[in-house]
Amino acid sequence: MGERRYTEQEEALEIKSLRRIIAAYANYQDAAERDVKRYERSFKMLPPAHKELLFHLGLKYQRLRWCISMNAAFIMNMLEDEEDHIAGCSQPVDNNLGTSQGIGVSCNSDKDAITAAYSEDKDRTASSSVENVTPHHCPSSLFKLNVPPIDVDKVRCIVRNIVRDWAEEGQKERDECYKPILEELNRLFPSRNKQSTQEANEWTIYPWIHSNCNSLSDNDQLRAVKFPDIHPSSAGITEGFSMCAGDFVEVYSEESQDSAWDAVVTCFFLDTAHNIVEYIEIISKVLKDGGVWINLGPLLYQADSYGPDDDMSIELSLEDVKKVAYHYGFVMEVENMIETTYTANMRSMMQSMIQSYVDHVCVAESIPCGILDNEEEYISFKGPEAVQSSFSAFTNDQSSELVNQSKFTAIRSSSGGDVAAKRVKASDDDASAGGEDCLSALPDDVLVLILLCLYIKDAVRTSVLSRRWRRVWTLLPVLRFGVVRDSRYLSSALSASEVPLRNLHVGDPNAFPESLAAWLPTAARRVSGRLVLVNFVPKRRAADGEMEESQRGTFELPCFETATSICLRLGFLVLSVPPAGVFARLTELSLSDVRFHFHGPGDLGDVVSSPRCPCLQKLSIHNVRGLDSITINSESLQLLDLKNLRGVRQVSIAAPALKDLTLMCSFLPDQKLPAVNISAPQLKSLKWAHPYDPSSIHLGSMEHLQTLSTFCFVYGDGFKDNRACLMLLSQFKAIENLILSLGYLPDLFWHKTADADFIFYVELGGKAPTWSTPSLYISVN
Amino acid sequence: MAAPESGDGNNGAARMVTLISSDNTRFEVEAAAASLSQTLQLTILDGGGGGGDGIPLPNVDSATLSKVLEYCIKHAPAAANGGAPNATAVDRAELERFDNEFVNIDQSVLYSLIMAAHNLEIEGLQSLVAKKVADMIKGKSPMEIRRTLGFPDPTPEEQAEMNAHMLEYGWAYE
Incomplete structure (x- = not known):
């Protein structure tokens, strides 16, 4: 980036760190060889009979060596290219991935320390066993010293990263992470340059050889991965594409970068910061007014495990990150959770899942109403992937729950970047000639279709066109109010007509009982489909002082007689349910972050039971306070998901049609176990992450159960809870699928706390008929 | 589709x-x-x-x-x-x-x-x-919307109606 001159000291540091990197790469083969030697030593120690049984391992180690040398050859080729850059060779380089011809190396050995080091043993070949790709030289000997184990791991991690970003095998991960980002970008910048691509599998690496753990077969471990799956220079990615190596803070805090970008996308990046606030500040600065920030990634702060002790590392929870973003003018639009992996070996028996939290954020003035197609956006903690999140909640309650989740954020403002271009078009003659007539000739439902693509504010603004248009927006069957600053908007917009609403989506960052009371009754009358209400902020309040929101009074949910789906995330507002009325069409209800009054007028269990919710099929209740007991009698319920019902003393469920039940961490750890009575004879899937004691918990008969998910701790304090797990398992004679989440408490898992926050899912085949065998499959470091 | x-x-x-x-x-x-x-x-x-x-x-x-x-x-x-x-x-x-x-x-x-x-x-x-x-x-202002879609500038009468509307739905024009 431009003009900045570096001091000698800075340059020396640069060179030093570059050296460390090169040394790590150059050390790859030796380090891997040491591992193989270690395997061989272990093998030699086997008694002869065992050796005979495993004689093929000797062959495997030879194959491993071959794979290692292939990987090393690739790494050396990569270094050669890099060397050209370092040595200042003018030879053009297509790109690192695309060039296989050994580029003529013309290092000036006196130029600087690095090239000198390279030249030392230029002629040594890395491995003679490699036939197809012969490395031209190995810049290694000087660098071999002092490669810390962490660097060895990093190189291996890079090799896996290549799979993630460049190989076909990484497509799933890329789809999971990049797709939401690209879809968001496409939505916001539909006319970006996009070009087609062509295939080119030029390179082969063996990324999975370094771990013997959880391999289903040796061939899986030794399998080759070809890349790149598309040729970068043919993909059009290179056009208008530039890379900038350097520290994000340093590069983008330059003045020339201010307001220079329409969009900033960060993926698995935020948690690399020493000072995350600085990152966010810079992102806000480099964005134009109305710019967009899309973020996806976990908050898995790096510095704690790797850096020296005095390294600065500000490690914020998701909630605080949002707060900081808000401070710099970003406003949340939608948030969501995605599930993904990071450089995972697909064929490993053990899969670490990262549960990602997805946030859409918009800048204050804009109220999105139209195009978001993902109806599920506001519903987090949903579905099977929630196993992990609630595990965290069990050990550390809510704060850690958020830290472990990755985050996806999209931030936008109302003034689009394309306004200028459109203005030009407005002055076109033909536009002003027939525009009005043609447009007004369209029937209402077509005009509604157009307005559905707009934010509610823009839709209302079309009223200025004519009298007719003043009516069109009120016909909208979908109203999405992203973040509402002032709930008077809601009353005003909702009472403009009586058209049934297929979808009403409200993000209210500061809902008060009174403001909700002003518009919810109107909403109850109009919503014929789905209502989503998210109260964003008060999670923080809930953490800080739980008294505050109860002082804000009680908010009464009106009876939604026509709605089919209701999702409320209330930020711990106190909710009271209506004492009478039937939710006649409701099939899906999701309540989270809710507080109840002990002596409220209605009873939640009564409301969701059959007489008053005759069609209810899916019910989830998460993060609830003040619920003393809940009794559900439902003929229709098929899916029930209860998580974190803090302080509850009694749970009774009678649901003859129930197929899927989740019960997690519903009680304080030190609290006396509540009485649980479940009658669900048709149950197919049970997720149970909660202490189990047969004296207070009665599960009834579950003859049709196919899948049981539960967890046990592998190390640490939670170990005593495993007894409960075993007791639960002993309740079932046979089961098709057991999903056992293995919990590793932080600090005990390897030496890398980085991995400790994850739960490892071990899927134990589909066939284990009894409980004695599955444990054999569990194989963990 | x-x-x-x-x-x-x-x-x-x-x-x-x-x-x-x-x-x-x-x-x-x-x-x-x-x-x-x-x-x-x-x-x-x-x-x-x-x-x-x-x-x-x-x-x-x-x-x-x-x-x-x-x-x-x-x-x-x-x-x-x-x-x-x-x-x-x-x-x-x-x-x-x-x-x-x-x-x-x-x-x-x-x-x-x-x-x-x-x-x-x-x-x-x-x-x-x-x-x-x-x-x-x-993301356009009322006048920009009119012009973009080829509507002529409003007559005084229309303008008055527009103003009344904008007053009622002020939040949409902020």
């Missing part, structure tokens, strides 16, 4: 149907492409539109129909795969590029397209054009 029954697509590789525009121009097109239109799909499934008969479309003129068919032909292969769940990234990118180019046209054509897509019930085309028109409105 209006996906034709896959059985229909396999049934004779390139069954053709004839469509007749309001100004009596005949268009011969593959049944699979025409079937993107929900309206036409029913007729075609019944065996209509073949041979010399043709399906008259009294609401669509030839200029618009040729544009509509351009869209249908391009999108038919993907739709035949049931909304293209297994389309490659290349195909998807190509379709997107096509779509972007496709709606880069005069407003009057755009409006006749959305009308035709509506009458013929071509879901993908309807939303494509709707989104294009919406983009022309997005």
